[in-house]
Amino acid sequence: MLEIKNIHKKFDDLEVLKGASIKVDAHQVVVILGPSGSGKTTLLRCINFLEHADQGQLVVGDTQVDFSSAKKREIREIRKKVGFVFQNYNLFANKTAIQNVMHGLIVVKKMPKAEARKKAEEALAWVKLSDKHDYYPSQLSGGQQQRVGIARAIAMEPDIILFDEPTSALDPELIGETLEMMKNVAKRGITMLVVTHELSFAQDIADKVIFMDGGVVVEEGTPDEVFNHTKEERTKKFLARILSGKTIQTNEEPVKA
Numbered sequence: 001m002l003e004i005k006n007i008h009k010k011f012d013d014l015e016v017l018k019g020a021s022i023k024v025d026a027h028q029v030v031v032i033l034g035p036s037g038s039g040k041t042t043l044l045r046c047i048n049f050l051e052h053a054d055q056g057q058l059v060v061g062d063t064q065v066d067f068s069s070a071k072k073r074e075i076r077e078i079r080k081k082v083g084f085v086f087q088n089y090n091l092f093a094n095k096t097a098i099q100n101v102m103h104g105l106i107v108v109k110k111m112p113k114a115e116a117r118k119k120a121e122e123a124l125a126w127v128k129l130s131d132k133h134d135y136y137p138s139q140l141s142g143g144q145q146q147r148v149g150i151a152r153a154i155a156m157e158p159d160i161i162l163f164d165e166p167t168s169a170l171d172p173e174l175i176g177e178t179l180e181m182m183k184n185v186a187k188r189g190i191t192m193l194v195v196t197h198e199l200s201f202a203q204d205i206a207d208k209v210i211f212m213d214g215g216v217v218v219e220e221g222t223p224d225e226v227f228n229h230t231k232e233e234r235t236k237k238f239l240a241r242i243l244s245g246k247t248i249q250t251n252e253e254p255v256k257a
């Protein structure tokens with residue numbers, strides 16, 4: 001379904017991705033863990049060409065491209081197949097919940113307005129926000145905004161949805177509802193690649209857990225393998241620090257402001 005091979009990405013002379021390779025099969029949920037600054041967000045952004053990787057290959061469904069030489073048409077094709085749920089929701093502040101969900105359907109999928117509205121209504125009902133269609137993001141809680149973000153991704157019917165720390169900006173009491181919603185997305189059989197530090201979510205629903213540090217994949221396996229039979233020292237240290245609730249920074253690269 002999605003494969004990244006040997007991805008490299010530099011920001012000026014800071015090498016953020018150094019040959020990571022990641023594979024997500026259809027209907028799988030794959031969780032990426034890693035210290036702050038280890039390149040997780042950059043990796044997700046490169047998949048959607050929000051950031052341009054210097055080297056490597058990307059396969060999404062039947063579309064295969066070289067990161068460094070992808071054509072505009074190929075990038076459009078990939079963006080249609082890949083949904084994105086952001087840490088800070090990234091909703092249009094001047095559009096209502098339903099207008100936010102309809103936007104991509106009309107602009108990217110070229111759907112007629114009435115059809116887009118129907119699809120958006122279904123998606124909002126699915127995330128239990130039928131009563132908030134006409135609310136602006138500022139009138140919604142963080143958890144509700146993130147559910148609009150999830151509805152927006154689902155409505156596009158992508159092959160895979162990427163989630164970048166979808167709960168890390170939420171108050172603790174709102175994290176649960178968003179994780180529940182993500183579990184429902186998984187139950188629908190939607191392929192998911194999720195960056196999160198919610199170990200219990202990973203334990204419960206991930207098919208595969210990947211630990212990244214310093215721009216490479218350090219360790220990967222089932223949740224049981226990575227959490228209970230950890231092989232690498234760096235992974236052990238990271239997990240211990242998460243469990244003790246400390247902030248974690250990469251061992252490899254200085255973190256720029």
Ligand SMILES: Nc1ncnc2c1ncn2[C@@H]1O[C@H](COP(=O)(O)OP(=O)(O)OP(=O)(O)O)[C@@H](O)[C@H]1O
Pocket residue numbers: 011016034035036037038039040041042043253254255256257
């Ligand atoms: N647009 C940019 N320009 C320059 N440097 C960048 C840019 N985006 C990210 N970086 C740098 O790349 C490194 C990796 O950043 P990235 O956001 O991918 O890390 P992350 O693993 O997502 O961290 P976090 O857990 O804090 O979200 C960091 O050192 C960061 O400062």
Ligand SMILES: [Mg+2]
Pocket residue numbers: 040041042164165
């Ligand atoms: Mg990040």
